[in-house]
Amino acid sequence: MDSLINIVLLSFLVVTAFAIIRMNDLFAVVMLSGIYGLLSASFFVAMDAVDVAFTEAAVGAGISTLLMLVVIAQTGRKEKTSRHKPLLALLIVLITGSLLVYSSFDMPHFGDAHAPIHEHTSPRYLNDSMEETGIPNVVTSVLASYRAFDTFGEVVVIFTAGLGILAILTIGRRKEDDDEIASINDSMHEQHLVIRIVAKILIPFILLFALYVQFHGDFGPGGGFQAGVIFAAAVILYTMLFGLSTARKVINQSFIKLIAATGVLLYGSVGIVSIMSGGNFFDYNVLASDPVAGQHLGILLIEWGVGCTVASVMIIIFFNFSGRLELHQRNERSKNREPS
Structure with missing residues (x-):
């Protein structure tokens, strides 16, 4: 089956x-x-x-x-129809795919009980992680403790992506444009009244679920990555229904940027404190008198840092893409107003 x-x-x-x-x-x-x-x-x-x-x-x-x-x-x-024939791109894809398929022949067969991961890696985590970290969810213990340095690299990559979006897509805004867009949003209120009311009811529960996922990752599926995306989705839903100018009044962009940087700083600071306490980088055992309590504290802090950075970067990306759309619409309205 x-x-x-x-x-x-x-x-x-x-x-x-x-x-x-x-x-x-x-x-x-x-x-x-x-x-x-x-x-x-x-x-x-x-x-x-x-x-x-x-x-x-x-x-x-x-x-x-x-x-x-x-x-x-x-x-x-x-999509605009292209007349050229991408034979070179097709050739590169075929060569790359062939190399990937060839390399897969050296991998263990799917479900092989004698694969190294089943004989060495999995038993180590499944049998010892609960005793060493006190975390029932093995996935969380692996991501946040055993390979915390690798996860830190992923968070830095997300933060760097946010910086890149800010550097490329950030545009200036004028107050008269905000007033004009706000008036358009007000005129759309009656057209989308039911959707907006339903969204106002749902958004608090979405945010509450994001917090549940954030703090329940020790015991079930979840953690900072998933919680950050869910939290950002609630903000994006609000922005799509009530307009970008309204969302900017509710959500301070400077504060969001600060939270994105604070999340990475919080994550990295846990590793620095571990070293200063006599342990290795991201060795949570030295954060408290009891090693298990130290693991709980360290994982809680870095997961909070991950959630803050992921949520903030997702919001930054959406706001900047929406800002470009707003600029495009503003230019189109300016062209239409010009006398022919």
Whole structure:
């Protein structure tokens, strides 16, 4: 039965991938990409990788879809037909794919009980992580404790991406433009009254669920990455329904940038304090008199840092992409007002 489910999910993934390749409607491509993310999440659930499935659903099918919709609003819905034949690109893809397939022959067979990961790595984490870290969720103990340095690198990459977006897409705003856009949002209020009321009811629960995911990652699927994306999704939902100018009045952009940097600083500071306390970098055992209590404290702090940075960077990316769309619409209105 498990094999049948895997075959069906993989078949759907292949069909969706080919449909994405054949589509010229970018809106349909984004929707299919969201479906692909949900199918991938389902496949991870079938493989008992619930934490990975949670992340894929939140990022791949959730916030990525929202960001791509904002991009489409600026670039247009239809893909322009290209007359050139990308034979060189096709050749590179075929060579790269062949090398990847060839390298996979040296990997253990899927589900092989004698694979190194099953004979050495997994028993070490499954048997000893609870005693060493006191964390029931083995995935959290691995990501936040055993390979904390690697996770720190991922957080720095996310923070760097936010800096890149700020450097490339940040634009200036004028007060008269904000007033004009606010008036447009007010005129749209009656058209989307029901949706806005429902959103106002749902957003507090979404934020509460994000906090639950943040602080429940020790005991079940979740943690800073998933919680940060969910929290940002609530802010993005508010922005899409009530307008960017309104969201800017509610959410201070300077404060969001400060939170993004503070999250990375908090994460790195835990490692520095570990060294100053006589341990290794990200050795949480020295953070408290009891090693298990130190592990709990260290994981709590770095997960909080991850959540702050991820949520802030996602909001920064969306606000800057939306700002470019706002600039484009402003320019179009200016052109229409010019006398012919």
